[in-house]
Amino acid sequence: MRGGRRVWSTLALLVGAAVFLFPFYYMVVGSLQAKPDTSVRGAIPTGGLTLHNYADINSRVDLVQSLVNSGIFTGGVLVMTMLFGVLAGYALARLHFRGRGVLFAVMLLVQIVPFQLLIIPIYVLIVRTYGLADSYLGMIAPFAINSAAVFVFRQFFLQLPDDLFSAAALDGAGELRILWSVALPLVRPAMLTVLLITFIGPWNEFLWPFLVTKNQSLQPLAVTLANYISNIAGRATNPAGAILAGAVVLAAPAVALFVAFQKHFTGSELSSGVKG
Amino acid sequence: MRPVAERVLGKQPLGILFATPYAVFLAAVFAYPLGLAVWISFHDYFFAAPGAQVDRPFVGLANYADVLGDPAVQRSFVNVAEFLVINVPLTVVLSLVLATALNSVTRLRTFLRVSYYVPYVTASVALVAVWLFLFGKDGMVNGILGPLAPDPSWLVNSGLAMPVIALFVTWKQLGFSILLYLAALQNVSRDLYESAAVDGASRAKSFWNVTVPGVRSATTLVVILATITGANLFTEPYLLTNGGGPDGASASPVFVMYQKGIEQGHPDTAAAIGVLLVILVLLISLTSRKLLERD
Numbered sequence: 001m002r003g004g005r006r007v008w009s010t011l012a013l014l015v016g017a018a019v020f021l022f023p024f025y026y027m028v029v030g031s032l033q034a035k036p037d038t039s040v041r042g043a044i045p046t047g048g049l050t051l052h053n054y055a056d057i058n059s060r061v062d063l064v065q066s067l068v069n070s071g072i073f074t075g076g077v078l079v080m081t082m083l084f085g086v087l088a089g090y091a092l093a094r095l096h097f098r099g100r101g102v103l104f105a106v107m108l109l110v111q112i113v114p115f116q117l118l119i120i121p122i123y124v125l126i127v128r129t130y131g132l133a134d135s136y137l138g139m140i141a142p143f144a145i146n147s148a149a150v151f152v153f154r155q156f157f158l159q160l161p162d163d164l165f166s167a168a169a170l171d172g173a174g175e176l177r178i179l180w181s182v183a184l185p186l187v188r189p190a191m192l193t194v195l196l197i198t199f200i201g202p203w204n205e206f207l208w209p210f211l212v213t214k215n216q217s218l219q220p221l222a223v224t225l226a227n228y229i230s231n232i233a234g235r236a237t238n239p240a241g242a243i244l245a246g247a248v249v250l251a252a253p254a255v256a257l258f259v260a261f262q263k264h265f266t267g268s269e270l271s272s273g274v275k276g
Numbered sequence: 277m278r279p280v281a282e283r284v285l286g287k288q289p290l291g292i293l294f295a296t297p298y299a300v301f302l303a304a305v306f307a308y309p310l311g312l313a314v315w316i317s318f319h320d321y322f323f324a325a326p327g328a329q330v331d332r333p334f335v336g337l338a339n340y341a342d343v344l345g346d347p348a349v350q351r352s353f354v355n356v357a358e359f360l361v362i363n364v365p366l367t368v369v370l371s372l373v374l375a376t377a378l379n380s381v382t383r384l385r386t387f388l389r390v391s392y393y394v395p396y397v398t399a400s401v402a403l404v405a406v407w408l409f410l411f412g413k414d415g416m417v418n419g420i421l422g423p424l425a426p427d428p429s430w431l432v433n434s435g436l437a438m439p440v441i442a443l444f445v446t447w448k449q450l451g452f453s454i455l456l457y458l459a460a461l462q463n464v465s466r467d468l469y470e471s472a473a474v475d476g477a478s479r480a481k482s483f484w485n486v487t488v489p490g491v492r493s494a495t496t497l498v499v500i501l502a503t504i505t506g507a508n509l510f511t512e513p514y515l516l517t518n519g520g521g522p523d524g525a526s527a528s529p530v531f532v533m534y535q536k537g538i539e540q541g542h543p544d545t546a547a548a549i550g551v552l553l554v555i556l557v558l559l560i561s562l563t564s565r566k567l568l569e570r571d
Contacts, residue, residue, distance in 0.1 A: 267459025
């Protein structure tokens with residue numbers, strides 16, 4: 001009886017998964033079709049698959065440069081978050097210092113007040129006051145340290161047993177040494193969780209790099225592709241194919257990273273990142 | 277008596293050094309801009325050449341009056357309410373049911389989890405590209421519907437544009453709610469299910485009486501996150517419905533902020549929209565926390 005129910009649950013979940021994955025399948029198939037075929041039969045191609053659309057999108061937008069820009073934007077945020085996020089998470093979890101309570105309260109508020117709502121003052125500051133329009137620095141600055149990542153680090157450091165720290169302190173290890181040789185090696189799984197959640201932020205972000213870069217040679221792929229969709233799609237021979245090819249290139253790195261590290265993408269590790 | 281340094285800086289002053297880069301970051305891209313947004317919204321603020329000395333007089337609530345009386349802004353707030361009415365119940369029901377089912381299966385669990393999470397990790401721009409073709413006039417959805425296809429088609433139909441965006445976002449974000457519910461389900465005591473079974477409760481009854489109350493704090497979180505997502509909408513109305521179309525029917529407040537503040541050069545009224553949104557999000561977060569966690 002129980003087993004029968006489980007089979008039905010699995011079947012229902014599989015049908016749901018097929019619905020969820022269908023747009024991804026359609027993205028890949030559409031990117032490989034020579035001629036656009038939006039009929040239902042077109043979803044099951046019987047031949048005529050080609051990589052031509054990838055060459056097409058590459059000739060219309062600078063795909064390589066856009067990928068490099070996405071990489072610099074994402075890489076900059078990853079480095080800053082890994083470095084300063086670990087330090088902040090460790091301090092918030094393990095060290096008693098003046099101002100800890102205030103910092104934590106502000107962190108909680110950051111989770112509720114989203115970045116988009118502050119887009120006007122941030123635009124005024126970065127573009128007008130500091131003159132950082134059309135620069136990688138201006139692109140990275142508002143995203144530099146991912147607060148959800150700081151929460152995840154803090155949560156992992158909190159879960160380490162207290163004895164570990166008092167033992168190391170008794171051995172005469174300083175705070176820096178305890179962090180480096182005792183605490184950090186133990187939170188390595190958190191690094192992968194943080195890598196994943198931090199990566200998808202800047203890699204997928206559209207609004208901010210769209211506002212801050214007018215120079216096409218600096219735009220990350222999400223912006224390049226969105227501009228292509230809204231401006232010049234009409235001129236390509238198979239605009240659908242070229243757009244979908246661009247979408248595959250934009251989606252692939254995040255999906256690949258996620259599939260590789262999905263084990264570290266779990267609620268117990270992440271929910272701390274949203275509720276604190 | 278503790279030493280002076282300890283009383284002023286705390287027991288482990290190294291913590292200040294560790295936390296300073298992050299604290300400076302939060303001050304620079306969160307606290308200061310939040311204050312600046314409020315300041316701009318109370319002044320006649322416009323973009324000027326860098327370094328130019330310009331007069332920006334205090335105008336009191338004039339920007340707020342402009343914003344609240346503007347039909348485009350009113351429309352965008354109604355649109356976001358429509359978005360929430362569709363998105364919130366759909367997200368809560370679907371993700372709780374799917375999480376419960378995922379929690380009970382043993383086979384293919386990893387594959388199923390990955391399938392439901394993958395839209396969440398993928399760029400909106402890439403996914404919007406696919407939906408543009410699926411829901412286009414000659415797209416596959418209309419192909420399947422045949423004579424039942426709506427006219428005008430989904431994305432250019434003023435009654436359907438916002439529901440399609442709500443559906444898109446529900447699909448894209450559902451994985452994260454499932455993930456939160458899956459974590460919450462691990463904390464619901466097995467004993468409660470067993471005693472419900474002993475009392476002869478049906479499966480549906482124990483879902484309603486044990487599971488639903490057991491994951492209430494996750495429900496609060498899901499509702500708050502949905503509200504934040506709604507307040508944040510930009511990419512979908514910009515790209516999927518071609519600039520909040522048709523005729524503003526799917527314009528979101530952030531999209532109107534972008535139009536007014538950056539395209540038309542009125543950062544003061546745009547900042548007022550931002551401040552109103554911050555207040556609304558905080559109010560809704562507090563209310564849903566109160567309502568859902570009253571006991």
